[in-house]
Amino acid sequence: MQIRDLPYADPGRPDVRSGPRFLYWLGRNQLGGQLRSLFWGVVHSGSVALFPLAVGMGVAAVVDRSGARLAAAGGLLLLLGALTALGDTMLHRTAVTNWITAAARVQQLLARKTAELGSALTRRVAAGEVVAVSTGDVEKIGWFVEALSRFVAAAFTTLVVCVALLVYQPALGAVVAAGVPLMALAVLPLLPPATKRADEQREKAGRATELASDTVAGLRVLRGIGGEELFLSRYRSASQEVRRAAVRSARMWALIAAVQVVLPGLLMIAVVWYGALLARDGRIGVGELVTVYGVVTFLLFPLRQFEEIAMAYSFSRPSAQRAAKVLALRRTAVPADDVEAVAGDLKGDLYDPATGLLARSGELTAVVVGDPDAAGRLADRLGGHAAEGAGDSPSVLLGGVALDEVPLDVARTAVLVQDKDPVLLSGTLTELLDVPSSGAVTADAALTAARCDDVLASLAQASPDGSGDPLRTRITERGRSLSGGQRQRLTLARSLVTDPEVLVLDEPTSAVDSHTEARVADGVRALRAGRTTVVFSSSPLLLDRADRVVFLREGTVAAVGAHEDLVRSNPVYRAVVTRQTDEEPDKELVESGKSEPIGESA
Template sequence: MQISDLPYPDPGVPDARSGPRFLLWLGRNQLGGQAKSLVWGLIHFVSVAGLAYGVGYAVQAVVDRSGSGLAKAGALIVLLGIGVAVGDTMLHRTSVTNWITAAARVQQLLARKTATLGAALTRRVAAGEVVAVSTGDVEKIGWFVEALSRFTAAALTVVIAAVGLLIYQPALGVVVALGMPVLALAVLPLLPRATRRADHQREKAGHATELASDTVAGLRVLRGIGGEELFLDRYRRASQDVRRAAVRSARMWALISAIQVLLPGLLTIVLVWYGVALAREGRITVGELVTVYSGVMLLNYPLRHFEEIAMAYSFSRPSAQRASRVLALERITEPEGGLREAKAPVGDLYDPATGVLAPAGRLTAVVCGDPDLAGRLADRLGGHPASATDDDAGEAAPSVLLDGVPLDGLPLDVARTAVLVQDKDPVLLSGTLAELLDVPASAGVTPDEALAAAQCSDVLGALTQGAPDEDPMTARITERGRSLSGGQRQRLALARSLVTDPETLVLDEPTSAVDSHTEARIAQGVRALRSGRTTVVLTSSPLVLDRADRVVFVHGGEVAAVGEHRELVRTEARYRAVVTRETDEEQASPGAEPRPGKSGKHPGAATGTGISTDIEIEETA
């Protein structure tokens, strides 16, 4: 694989059982690149080690006053110099290729996993960890893959040089042969502690990254409540924790580097002392002494790669562990036989875990007293059942059924076509409004119809002011729609979902950031536009609930009541407590009725004029 061939047509199926297994899998998928790098590395390192023989041969030629010997030594040194230059150039080229291709493979795997899990990813993995894996961790993993072949070439060169010196001059070669393993393995006892400190540093850095991303995402809210300094102080403390952890980790690596310098120096002193004694006795020549001395000095260069591979593995192992945790997340629990339908089924949507049933072609509202349960239910209805580790009972939740077919057993593209889930906090990508609404659709709903149903007229008016030709479709939307209010972002996201026009649409709190008047019009617009289509709205707003065909109340993780909104308000006290925010005292009082003017809006939403559907309910009752 060359850089020009990226991206991979198929990055493959990774071994995500552990970090080391993932690194091994990456190495196996790059055997060709690793082999090239190994060959060029051997040429480079062996040429470097061979210079010692050339220098010693030249010194001996000078001592013997041999012109021909000196010429041969010069030619040998020139040839070895060419080998050093060419080998180093190609080693760098192939190593960087290995690094980039490995990083690209990991990024493609992460992108594919993100697309597969969708909004469920950030519910199961912290957002800061996802950012750390897709940025810094990818770099660390690529570093280890790049350094692996270079280390292998260096290790083989050390063995070859030690054996060669032992054959060339046994008296001194035995000292080198005994000393080299000590130099190579001396730092091994320090590596576990260095690895632990590196892991601690990574953990602190991941926490700081998560804190920073959360602060940036909520900057407008923080400014509104004057909390910038509070969160800035938290991030400052987190940054200092990262700095202290990095210093502690650097101290350990500095000690390892010092040992890598000290021990070769001691070996050189012993070798020179013993070699001078042998030369005085006439047992070796001056050229042989210079050759062995130069060989040991030059071997310090490949020995440095032992330290590099130790550092690369220590830093990449926790990175690979995090990446493997993300890549091990699964969207589905395959049913027996591995169902693979070519066409999306159409029919009732049913969740066996809670008993929620959304009949085909009708608008069903689901009320959950627990907001977290509502989010998990939305994920399951979209084909993302909780894993065994996520489920409170320790068992994986059963698959949602669409017309009796397990939804999470369908291919991802088919499942996404069958059911579309709009998350509680939808993201708007930067670009024009036309690009925002340019999504795969059935062509049954036009952008104008979707914008009208989502009550986006004021949004279009605001965008028109910034459009170059006064066409709102050409107006630019900034990253994550930060230039818009929360309600405007929410309505544009709703319009995008309506344009898609899926057979089944699941909306999680789609009107929590709009005022009451707008919310009522949105509820009516969605009901009219989605007529004949299956729509599920997870909400506790009476304005939306009153326009649903049927309302399902989920309490304690299962369906507690089913009916129309006004009927449930009168007959189901627990339901009334959720949608009207009734207190425990009010709920316990005899003959309790919903209080006039008490809005069931989601906390934090605008109240508009304070008109509430609950008044209409009482009057009707």
């Protein structure tokens, strides 16, 4: 896989049973790139390792006054220099390619999982953690994948060099062969505390990121209540905790780096001292001593690779664990062979066992919920957007089929949810309304039902070629050139065009005036006749046009019936839809001694 081939046509199905298994899966899927990087790593390391041999040959040639051997040593040095440059260049190229392609694979997997889970993702995983996984954690995972092949090449070269030294000069080779493993293993006792401190740093950084995300999201509200300084002080405190944790982690890694410098230095002193004694006794030549000294100097390079791979793994393992945790979230899907059969059965009544809400097939059902946030969460549930394991709530049923047990694309085709803040993408009106649909509802019919007459007139005046065709007029990003009510009606028209089996609308007319709202309600009711429509609203104009109204209180159905009947019989319902205070209905209930009627059974 090359960078030019990104993105992947299919990033694959990852092994998310644990962080190490996920890292192994990534490496296995990059076997070709890892082997290329390993090859060039061996070329580079081997070339560098042979430099001391060429230098030793040159020194011995000078001592023996041999011009031919000196020329051969010089030619070997030139060849090794060229191989070192080539190997280093290609190693860097292939290793960075492994890094980028691994990071791209993880990012594609996370993007696919985000699309699969939808809004349920941030209910399962904190927003700060999602940000940390998709940015910093992806980079650390890529670092380990990139360092792995360089480490394997360094380890292989070190093994070959140690064996060659034992053959070339057994006395000194034995010292080196015994010392190198000890130096490589000396840092192992330091890795667990270093990893623990690094984990603490990342955990604190994740909390600080989440706090920053929450602060930015609520900045307008914080300014309104004068709470900026309070949250700023909290973030300042959290960031200082991150700084202190980072310093503690850096101290441990500095100790590991110091050990990796001190121990090789001691080995070099021992080799030079012992080699000098052997040379004085005539047991080895000067050229051999220079060669062994140069080889020991070379071994400092692979030992650095050992340190780097230890750091990379200790940082990437928890990052991979967090990525695997996110990627392990899933919906319980039916087998692919049964998708068409299930899709055909997704008709009938829409029922939520958690709240008792029932939307009868072919009817317009209005739902009144006092808490707008609770209404938004319930709307998501009705669309089957809750992921597996999200709390203990059972799945919403459509025609007796659990939406959480069908593929998300099938669920979204059957049930379309329009939230209270839908987004208009830039483009022409024709492009806006060019969405997957049944084909039964035309764009003109949807625009008429959503009462977009004034929107069309405004777009016609702004037509680029003066033709007066509103469908060819370009809408600016997020519809900023339109008013809030116009944007709301265009998004409603877009939803109506899709003509789903069930359409869930969350406050679809909150930004329009009462006259337009009444006309929109009539238009939606007429266009959706025979189709199931659920509208979350507390507007009497919409409630009065519904086939029946469901009133939810404290997460369960409290009353069901026609709007006029509920206004007369249920004081709490009347308080919600008429914007009365809570004390007024409660007082009336106490004085009358009556309980709240549930109405007809849901």
